[in-house]
Amino acid sequence: MSTAPKPRVAVIGAGVAGISAAYKLREHAEITLFEQDDRLGGHANTIEVEDAGRTLGIDTAFVVMNRPSYPNFSRFLDELGVATKEHAGGFNFFDLDTGLQYGTDEMNLPEEEVAARYPAEFGTIWREARRFHAEGRKDFFRKRTDLPLGEYLDRGGYSEEFRYGYVILLCTAVWSVPAELIWEMPATTVIAFFMAHDEGGLGGQRVDWRTVSGGSISYVRAAIAAIDPKLRLSQPVIGVREEADGVSVATTAGTEQFDYAVLATHGDQARALLTDPNEVQRRTLAAIRYNASLAVLHTDPAAMPGDRSRWESWNYGKVEVDGRTRPYVAYYMNKLHGFESATDYFVTLDYPRELREELVIRELRYEHPVIDLDLRTLQQTIYQVNEGTRIKLCGSYFHSKQLHHDQIGSHEAAFSSGLDAAQNLLRAIGA
CATH class of the missing domain: 3.90.660 (Polyamine Oxidase; Chain A, domain 2)
Known part of the structure; x- marks a missing residue:
């Protein structure tokens, strides 16, 4: 008895939103993870320095979290077995x-x-x-x-x-x-x-407050090991287009076809990458700064x-x-x-x-x-952008649904939006 092949999903952007989506999809899809930089993690950017014969992981963007305000991200760390350290x-x-x-x-x-x-x-x-x-x-x-x-x-x-x-x-x-x-x-x-x-x-x-033991690179490494995606590092995506039966992803190396895509970039980057956005995508991304x-x-x-x-x-x-x-x-x-x-x-x-x-x-x-009144007002409808389309959007310009409209711009907001995008995609494929 033959088993249907898993859908091919392009996740564009390997920051916390893209990692979140890819992690949720890992057992249900064949994942290709595109990242324009030569490293994974986005704002989970740990610089490892040699100090007196040991390696210190020093975070430079995302640094601290706490369980009440980072509930989904905290559960993710627990599931990965990534330890955190108390911060006074x-x-x-x-x-x-x-x-x-x-x-x-x-x-x-x-x-x-x-x-x-x-x-x-x-x-x-x-x-x-x-x-x-x-x-x-x-x-x-x-x-x-x-x-x-x-x-x-x-x-x-x-x-x-x-x-x-x-x-x-x-x-x-x-x-x-x-x-x-x-x-x-x-x-x-x-x-x-x-x-x-x-x-x-x-x-x-x-x-x-807590920091990730060894720096946030610890969770990035553990997540990528669990996802085991096809990696396309240092490969900028230059265009994403939804077609009748899939999504085409154009890079500097050529164009590939996928069944679905998760666009886990900044909102202004998503606006530039969508070569034929629908009206909801256009309206949602229009004024994000x-x-x-x-x-x-x-x-x-x-x-x-x-x-x-x-x-x-x-x-x-x-x-x-x-x-x-x-x-x-x-x-x-x-x-x-x-x-x-x-x-x-x-x-x-x-x-x-x-x-x-x-x-x-x-x-x-x-x-x-830039969190202004327009972006906060947009949160009332922002998740509608992922309905009825093969291209799902996520990033820290979304809010965390669990924590309402004022949780914007954080690691939790980005992680939660990636999780929601993946759940939306799983519903679409009936998983």
């Missing part, structure tokens, strides 16, 4: 020009101690941070936060000190967007994040405050450059990953000054979706 959190704000510093401990002080020990600028930030988190929660449930963050802060009469000494610093770390785009973000998305975590954001201490950020793995302490005792896992800096206040993030990777080393390793995001060239290990450019 902790954050520090610092101004390289004025020397003002405050962090986890200071934000938890009583108001009278803040007034007695710290300058008025920090007192303003301390009071308004308390007010923002208290009022934001109430406004969220009263449905008064569906407007741009900048407008929400204007209505609340929040100060410039609070905006540039707290809001911008936390938000650039969470969503990897520059200061000028923070104000466009939906206030509801920002407030929902802090409600789901705590007031310290990624550096909060009331959440069981991305922003590029520069992450640098290095050992130059110039990006950190001079007082080493203040170094935390998450360090939010600001400095004036060419007359503008420039915020940036400095991750202290020794503390973040929980390893001991005679060398201090940092990952800085959009650091506006020069680093010593001989201390730079790797420069990496990453793109993230």
Whole structure:
């Protein structure tokens, strides 16, 4: 008795969304995994450095997760048998020009101690941070936060000190967007994040934050071993077209035919790759925007405050450059990953000054979706794009269905959308 051949599926993009889809499909389809880069993983990008006779895996994009906010991804790690390490959190704000510093401990002080020990600028930030988190929660449930963050802060009469000494610093770390785009973000998305975590954001201490043991490359390697796909590394796809009985995938090496395709790329890349999009695809992808950020793995302490005792896992800096206040993030990777080393390793995001060239290990450019009101509104209908088509879309520009419309742009959102795309495809083939 003959067995019907498995459908041939092209998964285009080997970031977390593509890996998620391929993993779900692995037993039901013959998978070809296309990736334009020479490596797998996308934002799961671990740089392995030799340090005192051992190899340290240092993450440069996706770094931390927690079970409540990453439920599907957490189950995936468990299924793969990939271990995670507890991360204690902790954050520090610092101004390289004025020397003002405050962090986890200071934000938890009583108001009278803040007034007695710290300058008025920090007192303003301390009071308004308390007010923002208290009022934001109430406004969220009263449905008064569906407007741009900048407008929400204007209505609340929040100060410039609070905006540039707290809001911008936390938000650039969470969503990897520059200061000028923070104000466009939906206030509801920002407030929902802090409600789901705590007031310290990624550096909060009331959440069981974890890092992947050995770096996120550990899960990528385990997943690819389980999937065992046909790999097409360093092979950019230049066009994807749905046909009557399949999908054609054009690359720089030629055109191949598949039964289905999963387009696990950024939304703007998907828009460019679809050579004959249908109306739903065209409408869904029309206005999605991305922003590029520069992450640098290095050992130059110039990006950190001079007082080493203040170094935390998450360090939010600001400095004036060419007359503008420039915020940036400095991750202290020794503390973040929980390893001991005679060398201090940092990952800085959009650091506006020069680093010593001989201390730079790797420069990496990453793109993230710009989360504005249009993208959040799109979440109401975005999953309809995968109905009735042989080409399924996924990526971090989708939300996680389990966590609702404000879970956009994260590793969990990308993973969950890849899982959903695969489930949709399995329904189509009757698996």
